[in-house]
Amino acid sequence: MDTVLNERKLKILRAVVDDYITTGIPVGSRTISRKYLDWSSATIRNEMMDLEELGYLAQPHTSAGRIPSERAYRLYVEQLMNVSELNSEEIEALQSHVHSRSRDLKQLLREAAQAISDATTYTAFVLPPNPRDIRINNIQLVPVTQGLALLVLVTDVGIFKDTFIRTSPTFTQEDLYKITTMLQQSLVGHTLNEVSSRLEGQMRDSVQGQRDVLDAVLEGINEQLGAQESKEIVVGGHANILKHPEYADVEKARNFFAAMESRETLLPMLERSRGMEFTVTIGNENSHEAMRDCSVVTVSYSIDGAPAGSIGVIGPTRMNYSHVASVLNYMQGIMSEMMDERSESVRKELPQPGEINDGQQ
Amino acid sequence: MDTVLNERKLKILRAVVDDYITTGIPVGSRTISRKYLDWSSATIRNEMMDLEELGYLAQPHTSAGRIPSERAYRLYVEQLMNVSELNSEEIEALQSHVHSRSRDLKQLLREAAQAISDATTYTAFVLPPNPRDIRINNIQLVPVTQGLALLVLVTDVGIFKDTFIRTSPTFTQEDLYKITTMLQQSLVGHTLNEVSSRLEGQMRDSVQGQRDVLDAVLEGINEQLGAQESKEIVVGGHANILKHPEYADVEKARNFFAAMESRETLLPMLERSRGMEFTVTIGNENSHEAMRDCSVVTVSYSIDGAPAGSIGVIGPTRMNYSHVASVLNYMQGIMSEMMDERSESVRKELPQPGEINDGQQ
DNA sequence: TGTTAGCACTCAAGGAGATTGAGTGCTAAC
């Protein structure tokens, strides 16, 4: 049924979508005839009737022009739209937003979100690197007091050191170093996700005191993962969405904002973008009720070549998909670059596995 | 000039403000006569003319009722309004929002903001405890590697441990413990704000190697302070503001959101609330252009009896000041309580100054 | 002298009716 569309129908459909995306008002046959294609309005009218029958176009009322259906948008995104390069002004605007190559990851993500939003006029979001996919560069138990140690975890994206671990009071520093070595050998180079399975073997072979500590380490890491995961989708440019007539109705705008404000609606919506190079979710394809007339476009960025998190925008289904795709594509490059830089600098600043025990013993 | 208002004028003014706050439409003399006061509409009309002349009331157009001026609001807030207690439903609603007495400070503040916003229907914000006023419970340099130490700072509100400090490679653990002891003696019980001045004396008396370390410690703490300070005003309930007719105009709503989104406009606006028990800023009293027709109400909460951060709402000048004040008052209690609990649990879980060196030496 | 009733006037809001114009479907001619 998809292939039923002949060349002319495709051209007309593209014209309709293009025009509707830019103007926001239903487009009639004469408009297409004048502005886009050289057939007469009557011819185009006939084709549009067919397209309506096929479910690609719809009429708000009898004497109005036609608007694309979600089906049409999907076809448009997959076959019809031409993703153009950004011009130099746009590139400059993007770059200028993201100047602070700061060490504050949050700040960096916030700037990125704002940049994307301003460039697209839709609301933008950034998913920070998925903690489960983060690679461990170094892990170490640092003695703080008798019976208390700090777990220091060095990764590509930063250092986690929020977990204190209680040990038996009889535990010596020697014992801690032993466990540190054990942890390093077993975990360095692996992702946080693999920690559980990799530590299990260790735990079976170790004596009671050690096992308690490993247990605590495992628990600490898992707690970290949980805390990191649920929070901190960074959203930027709420205000921009109000530029579009779709949200001229305050009630609609309010629903949109309310939905955007709760992580519980946001997370599942962005879940499918995890690990995907490029996704477009149109209207009813969205899981959440309040987002049924929104579309979400995402692109993933990488750290050291491996997919990490994603960036995207959310806006009305009548969204400038091609421009959004261009912006996200470009931004993906910037993000990956910046994350690589960060990971590089984190790595330089902190002790490497080899370095650690030399110093202490 | 203020005392020129006789009893009746005050009563009328209060009635006008009360009515305008609830209905949002200009209020006429007959309305006051019917709903509030037993003088005839003509009498009230005369008084209202006087009030207009005195700058307390204004007319949008000749044949409309009158609306309060900012001057009227100020008088209302300071003398006329009666702050009532919350009823049990409202209290329950507030309490139910803030259930997670979680260890995640951010999450806690977010819930508080949402609770306040939902209770008031305005946008709420929470200023986290001012880092400068936070008291140091413990401070310690933990050796990580030869030439590398971690600065661990235990405070009422949490543990800061984001600063690595490079030492000379010849530095021994002994040396570190010495400095730790020195730091503890000099800083424990004092606020972060006092660190610079208190360390200065120490630095003059110490030898080169030590001085470098103290320098690094100082720098690390200041960096922390800066990072903490600028970020993390928690805002909640953006959507709620759209319930008010003031923001039926999308352009206005957009300006509001844009302003709310940038920390640069938010911070100076809330700056004057620092350390103040209760503040009301009405309309043009606001520094920021985009907030000229907004009012801000703040109340501060405490940790262990000392003022820490503040909570507040921001909404149209036609704001239900008395209800907002009640909600904030009540919430202040909850917040302080929760922060005390947190500080208590942080204290229990972590090593006390006395405990530290015993273990290590 | 302070309060009130009465009256003429103003003006935004809202509704009825007419006009406009973009768009359609159908038919017949090219």
Add this chain to the structure above:
DNA sequence: GTTAGCACTCAATCTCCTTGAGTGCTAACA
């Protein structure tokens, strides 16, 4: 197969009118 022509539809816009809440002023009242 394509196009011109035509009658028809309907949201949007404009104009005109009515309505009603409100005002300021004046004169009468207690």
